[in-house]
Amino acid sequence: MDSRNQPGASSASLDDSRRKMISGSAWMTAGSILSRILGAIYIIPWVTWMGAYSNQANALFAKGYNIYSLFLMVATAGIPSAISKMVAHYNGINQYGVSRRLYHSGMYVSVAMGLVCSILMFFGASLLDGGDPDVIPVIQSLAWAVLVIPGMSITRGFLQGYNWMAPSAMSQFVEQLLRVIYMLLATFVIMEMGSGNWVKAVTQSTFAAFIGALGSIVLLAYSFLRRKREMDALVSQGEVATGVSTRRLIGEIIYQSIPFIVIESGITLFQLIDQYTFFDIMKWFGNYSAYQLNTVYALFSFNANKLYMIIISLASAMAATAIPLLAEARAKNDIQDMRRQIENALLLFYFIMVPAALGLAAVAQQIYTVFYRYDAAGITVLQFAAFMSIPYGMYTVGAAMMQGISENKKMMRFLFVGIIIKFIVQVPAIWLFKGLGPLLATAVAMLFINYCILHSFNREFTLHFNEMAQPTNQILAFSLIMFAVVKVVMLLLGLVVSPYGRFTAFFTLVIGVVIGGGVFAYLALKYRLVDTLLGDRFAGLRTRFHIK
Template identity: 40%
Template sequence: MSKNTISDNKLKQPIKEISSQDKMISGSAWMTGASILSRLLGALYIIPWMAWMGNPSIAASANALYIIGYTPYALFLNIATAGVPSAIAKQVSYYNSLNEYEVSRNIYKKGLQIMAVTGVVSALIMYFAAPFVAASSPSISVEDGTQVIRSLSWALLIIPCMSVTRGYIQGHHIMKYSAISQFIEQLARVIFMLAAVYLIRKTWNGSVVSAVSASTFAAVIGAVFSIGYLFYVIWRKKPELDKHAAESLNKVTISTNEIFKSIIRTAVPFIIIGSGITLFQMIDQFTFQQIMTRVSDFTPKEIVDSYGVASGNVNKLIMIVISFGGSMAITSVPLISELMAKNDLKKLTRQVSDSLQLFFFIMLPATIGMAVVAEPLYTVFYEQNAFGTELLQVASFMSLFLGLFVLMGSTMQAANQTRSALLALAIGLAVKLATQYPMLAWAGTNGMFISNIFGFGITVLLMLRKMYKVTHFDIGLILRRVLLMLILTLAMASVTFAVKELLYLVMDSENRTSALLVMAISAGSGGMVYLYASLKTRLADRLIGSRVASLRTKLRIK
């Protein structure tokens, strides 16, 4: 990307070009912060939501019904939008690096047109396919499932245009506004959802399906607020955008048809890869009930409830951790695309290596730490439940593979290794299908997560192998540092576990407030150990750079 890239200030002089590592860290920080806040909101709302739904049995059924609607919606959403932000960001960053800002602007305009069409088509397909999807899902009532699924189809009319605008902004390496829009979307959605459920269930004594339908329709409200903010940002930045467009070299000319073809050609693979996690979840949704009926003695109600706990409760919590990988992926795509445009293989190799190391530096303590504090964490958000705790522990380890898949999938596409990425995903899906039945028969509901580990494990292994062939990154260096991270993480986990067990000797494990204190103190203690150790060993310096020097000085660590 050129030195004249849009900055987040109004200085007229070109700013000094910052390194890819600094861009990666800064962008990841914004996107991770927004993702964590959004995921926390998406998990915290469940506490009053389920309480207002009714007794625990009614609330569990409502939660399962909600998930039945959201899983196919996520797939349709991915089909309509998943590849667009990354595809647009990749192309905008590519042409900006060539000082062809006018081409970038045209790509954005044509992208809006394409997304308007795909949004309408996806919404119609989802609306009319709702009865079939509901009939194939672990739901007590097909009619109720259909109503919930259809309530979500309206969001597909808005979100595609929102996603292409996010991609345009991300292509200029300004993650701040994209991150803020993501948080605004979630905040508006949660506020509407809780208000609707309270009015329907507590004030008007309405039905559960009406309350769940209103909750899912909240996605529309969130999308309206988010796209409104993004359009405001584009309007406010228009003078800067116009200035850059006027300074374009204009040596590259692309016809409208070429732009359309380019966007579609770039977006389709991103859509498929971006739908990877959802495709795995769809396998669960369409096979879980049928397999569990054969291999377990669960009643139909117990199967629906256990699916709700696994795909609903547990999934909301692990997505907080997976968001780290997603944030890094969003940030890395325009960076890698820029380096590809400049044909700078040396920096590309460094970028891939840095991304992997930073991923494990964050994800190893996050996933293992979540497994250690699974009991108080699950109690805080839901209630003490040995079944839910066990599922969360297994899913925590699974999230490491899911996060790495998100990062590597985007990295490979940005590096023009799309075909290999698609092949790796296809093989992973085949492994998931092949292991689903035996894993559910062997491990019960946990089998969903174990088969995911097998499937995503094979996928990321193939992706890493391919990227090594392309960049020849230093495997030895990465393995040595990951081993050090693992040692520090195990030390952190030991302290976290010890503090948690000591606190539970004097605190009520069933009380949510006590569980919150146990989780905060034990996780905080372990986190401090990991922070101190990473500073003491200089691991943080190698991954984050000079930013940590002042922190070490304040903590008096030599």
């Protein structure tokens, strides 16, 4: 019997859960995408001012940020995501007072962790440099951001637990905007007006993370105070849970957050494996200079990473939305709602990620030239990375959903085996494919993890794969058609205008994006794909554009 026909699974609840998912995803996607775009656009002037040192600077930036990302995961201790999940849980059972105490308790823990991790980064930088002394000042500059970001992140997680995604989205944008403004000003002053010391320019560029965090904190504080009266009313009207002590809440936060540290740092762990193994493995199979290795490392760890992470940020935005919604359904033990949330998230992921990844691959030459100048090797890496971003993004969404239904231990086992696979595949992949090897090894590991996640979901909830097959196949078919059309257009334009200049590349890139987006949108509207995934709100577009 189809569980969707049972009384508990009304069309109203389906529409409500889908509405929450779409609304939350829209806010988080907008904030994440705008932040990622800002975080990519700055590269154009930044690389120009770095001049001949650009790839070396990119490699140094990537090394410092990989270490920073890991410490930041530990400093926040997975608490923002854990808080988001737990707040949604207690709100779902009408215990808003417990949610408030959770926030206060989590703040104590995260501030203490931020202080400890910041001190370790600052004074232990020489132990983490991997043999490159230029990394030391970069790590130390990032220690300031680790000091303040945990408190900022805990507030984001608390507001997300109420399904208020707008403050998080806006704070992400403000954080990135201030960061980019500071790093560009500092880099211009050092490289164009000052000493021209590229290591100092990179150090100031990474210190900009601290400046951006301060701006985000101000906006989140304003958002919190603006909603405080509404939250106070919910607390006063909710149930009083006298049996939940502060000590128990802190213990629950730590217990819940430990898996989040490991799981959410999955991609960072894979990047750190690359950082500390790539150089040595390459030396086993050839006589390469430090300059050559840093250049190749920059191509996949920074240059391509900056661009494909824009579309992975789409998956991250959806992941942030999925956790509290699933946690709320889990708190109510609503199996049907959990199934719907998982199916909605998977279909929305496919709808966004697959065409975005194939679109990036189709315009890889143009977008790489705009951001970094024409480089055949860099373009090849980006094309390959665009396809690899699909399993990367799937990991982000899948891991978040596993956490949302409290399958943390199982997810940690999947990740542990995935890391082992990464180590096994890393050496032969680098031997055979050089700079593409680390990307391939990570993708193989991610594919295994993703299979385990989907298999686990299906065993527990019996997903309706038959019903999901048609929209999934449509997404793939429309994306492939879009890819083929854009690729042909780019090849034809390449015969008319030079593919080597930034301005001509930008001109063709705009044409490619407009055509690709238009083709996919037309097919999705004509064959009612958007209706299946997003409801009938887009029916008016068919009439406006005379699509039958």
